[in-house]
Amino acid sequence: MSVNVAMMLAKQSKKAPRAIAEDIQGAMQSDALIEKIDIAGPGFLNFTFAPTFWQATVGVVQEAGEAYGSSDMGKGTKVQVEYVSANPTGPLHIGHGRGTALGDSLTRILEKAGYDLSRPNITSTTPVVRC
Missing domain, CATH: 3.40.30 (Glutaredoxin)
Structure with missing residues (x-):
């Protein structure tokens, strides 16, 4: 998964996007569900999930059945x-x-x-x- 959140937060936090990306990388490095986090270019974060993440996700999907992915975000709009x-x-x-x-x-x-x-x-x- 790739995200640009560091670049989105740069102006608000008055920090360079790459520095923000490094902070996020350091804070999330110990998460067992993440295998690695790479920083690319000006501050893109590229996450590689650990096999345990995908294995756990299969169980969640099976348990939820047809309801998997549903939400009430639209609330009948x-x-x-x-x-x-x-x-x-x-x-x-x-x-x-x-x-x-x-x-x-x-x-x-x-x-x-x-x-x-x-x-x-x-x-x-x-x-x-x-x-």
Whole structure:
């Protein structure tokens, strides 16, 4: 996993991003679930998780079953995601497949987060989200 949190905190903390990254690296180095933390460029942190992290995650996923990844972040907030549905009477192109896959994935994620979704059919190949 790669994060840029050190660069995001630089202005607020009045420290160089790399120095912040080094502080985070030092504070998290002893975490048994992290195998290593590398600092790249101006302050990106690259985390490599230990095998024990992944092994524990499998158990959590199995225990949660279909509920894994669900949240109430959206709390029933209405969201409309418009994305393409292929018209079987017209020519298809790669954009139809991309738009459909992206739109369907986005709606499934939003539903899992508790949003109240509507999906009108449109002809655009780029998903549009309206809240």
